[in-house]
Every structure is written in C-alpha cells, then in structure tokens.
Amino acid sequence: MSEALRQFKSAIFQGLAHPTRIAIVELLREGELPAGKLIEQLGLEQANASQHLAVLRARQIVVSRKHGNQVYYSIRDRALIDVLEILRHYFYSQLSGAMNMLREVEAETPEPHHRTIQS
Amino acid sequence: MSEALRQFKSAIFQGLAHPTRIAIVELLREGELPAGKLIEQLGLEQANASQHLAVLRARQIVVSRKHGNQVYYSIRDRALIDVLEILRHYFYSQLSGAMNMLREVEAETPEPHHRTIQS
DNA sequence: CTTGTATATTCGAATTTTCTAATATACAAT
DNA sequence: ATTGTATATTAGAAAATTCGAATATACAAG
Known part of the structure; x- marks a missing residue:
C-alpha cells in the first residue's frame, strides 16, 4: 500500500479521534441536524463545536447545507x-x-x- | 452514550491515526511478526517503531509475545x-x-x- | 561474566491539536 | 439601515503527539 493511501486512511481515523467528534457523528446517525442542535445536545462551546465540525468537514466525514440562518450537517x-x-x-x-x-x-x-x- | 465510552472509542481511532501505525497493522493482517521485521519492511527508525508499537499496545490494538530475543506482535x-x-x-x-x-x-x-x- | 543483538524507554525539540476569547460573516426580521 | 441570531474564523496559550539521539533492559551466545 502506498504511503499516500496510508496518509489518507490515517487522516480519516484522525477525524474521529476525539470524543466530541465521535459524539457529533453519533448524533448525526439519525439524520441531519443544524449546528445549533448539536451544540445544545452536547453542551459545547459554540466556537469549539464549529472547529470540530470544520475538522469533520475537512476529512469529508460530514457535509453541510445552508438553509436560512442555519447550517445543517449530515454524514456524507x-x-x-x-x-x-x-x-x-x-x-x-x-x-x-x-x-x-x-x-x-x-x-x-x-x-x-x-x-x-x-x- | 457515556463520555467514557466516547473517550474509549476515540482512543481506538487515535491509535490508528498515523500512517506508520496503519502500515504496521496492515502488515500484521497476515499474522504475527517480530518487531525487527516490521522495522525492516517499513524502513523505520528502531526507536520510532518502538514508540508506535507502544501506542498500539496501549490502545490494545496489538499484543506482544516475547520469544527468546525477539518480541512478536500480532493484532489482538x-x-x-x-x-x-x-x-x-x-x-x-x-x-x-x-x-x-x-x-x-x-x-x-x-x-x-x-x-x-x-x- | 562479557559481548552482541533485539527491543524499550527517556529526553528535549519541533509540530500539531485543542481550547477559550474575541471577532467576523451571513442571513432574517423589523 | 439596524438589530438579532446562527455559525465561522482568527489568535494565542496550553496540551498532546511525534521525532531522533542517547540510554536502558533483556536475553543469548560464547
């Protein structure tokens, strides 16, 4: 297996290598949710949640969809x-x-x- | 899901969140190997390999068995x-x-x- | 007991991740 | 236009990870 592929795989594992991000993904199992709901359910700081969501987005683990004022997240x-x-x-x-x-x-x-x- | 369980899950993901550790685990898919073989196959520094193996051991992803001079690793x-x-x-x-x-x-x-x- | 070989551990520096606080952006409602 | 709400981004400090170099340990062979 190529080094590039290993990097890719480890990047995805790294995306899930934090309890908060595990929690987010588990919440999204049922379907999409706006960021605010995730923050509320998990009792997170707004900025912190947004950063973890950015990590999940960067790893292509979740996708986001903007509707009105809110951003809905779902598992990609x-x-x-x-x-x-x-x-x-x-x-x-x-x-x-x-x-x-x-x-x-x-x-x-x-x-x-x-x-x-x-x- | 409890925070403890989420920590546990993320710890396992974290264990795989490095290209070298992915490579090690992939090599061990076929069966157990002594540390030296892993080092040789992957072209690693001895200390570095040992550190990554320590991470995999701590996460209970692999187990080790000592035989004579060598330490054999396998997927737990x-x-x-x-x-x-x-x-x-x-x-x-x-x-x-x-x-x-x-x-x-x-x-x-x-x-x-x-x-x-x-x- | 000394030497050699295999592996582990420790140390300190470099890098990366994570956090909080502050600020910015985007859109809605008035 | 102004204000409020939802979310994102930035900045800087703190914590965790990773690395190579040096050292330690464990065992085998002679």
Whole structure:
C-alpha cells in the first residue's frame, strides 16, 4: 500500500479521534441536524463545536447545507454509519476486555482499610 | 452514550491515526511478526517503531509475545481485521470522491504555459 | 561474566491539536 | 439601515503527539 493511501486512511481515523467528534457523528446517525442542535445536545462551546465540525468537514466525514440562518450537517457517506455499527461490536468486545483488566487490577490492589481521620 | 465510552472509542481511532501505525497493522493482517521485521519492511527508525508499537499496545490494538530475543506482535482481536476490511470499501469510495475533486480543481486551474528560462 | 543483538524507554525539540476569547460573516426580521 | 441570531474564523496559550539521539533492559551466545 502506498504511503499516500496510508496518509489518507490515517487522516480519516484522525477525524474521529476525539470524543466530541465521535459524539457529533453519533448524533448525526439519525439524520441531519443544524449546528445549533448539536451544540445544545452536547453542551459545547459554540466556537469549539464549529472547529470540530470544520475538522469533520475537512476529512469529508460530514457535509453541510445552508438553509436560512442555519447550517445543517449530515454524514456524507451512509457507509460510514454501517462501519460505525460494525465497530460497535468491536468496541464492546474490547470494552469487556478492558473491564476485565480493571477487575484484575482491583483484585491485585489490596482493599485499603477504612480509616477515620484520627487513625 | 457515556463520555467514557466516547473517550474509549476515540482512543481506538487515535491509535490508528498515523500512517506508520496503519502500515504496521496492515502488515500484521497476515499474522504475527517480530518487531525487527516490521522495522525492516517499513524502513523505520528502531526507536520510532518502538514508540508506535507502544501506542498500539496501549490502545490494545496489538499484543506482544516475547520469544527468546525477539518480541512478536500480532493484532489482538481478529475482528479488527474484518473492520479494516470493511473500511477499505469506505476508503475507496472516499478516495474516488477525492480524486474527482482533484480533477475538477485541475480543470479549473488553467494549464500554465511551458516557459523557457528566458521568457 | 562479557559481548552482541533485539527491543524499550527517556529526553528535549519541533509540530500539531485543542481550547477559550474575541471577532467576523451571513442571513432574517423589523 | 439596524438589530438579532446562527455559525465561522482568527489568535494565542496550553496540551498532546511525534521525532531522533542517547540510554536502558533483556536475553543469548560464547
């Protein structure tokens, strides 16, 4: 695989490499939404939301459509939604692994005795 | 979806958000390989490769196994390979879109006249 | 035990990303 | 024209990532 293609692929991963952008994409799964709704639902700063949307636009992950005063965002390629759906299974299997790790760590760490302020 | 889960998801995307790490994962699709082979195949600096492998390990994308002098790496969850395979279709559809864009840009940009040094 | 080989870690500089605050733009409504 | 609302962009600081150079660790071979 060419270096250019690898750059391209990693750029798309990078587009999704932030919790806020994941949240935006997940919200858009149902269909298009104006930027304002995204901001409201996610409790974001306006400027910050706009910057993250710019990243998603630059990576061609979303497209925008202006109507009147508002800008409506939607996922550009519906295939991405399928991809995310498939990833969900992966995430959950990873997650259960991660939780197992957590449990192991907890088991190894001796439960600290409950102490009063004086002890 | 919880913030924690979004962080987790974005962490995995971030793990793949670098051309070198994409290259590593692609090489590991066939099966496990020692770090040295990865370095050799990709022409990487030893330290740099090791750092990228550390990122992939931290994200639980790969696992390592020590045998004698060498450390063998493999993809932790085969499901990731399927995921990448599915993503391939997405990448190509995106790529053809990108190439169309390029062609349009080229069409708009007037072909510069071929000039000699004197002109 | 010394040497060689494979890999990992640390350090500091360079780059990139992310954030907030401020400002700009675009359009609607009056 | 002016004002209000929605969104984007800019600027600069803070944080995170990436890199090469140097060093450390782990193991094998002699």
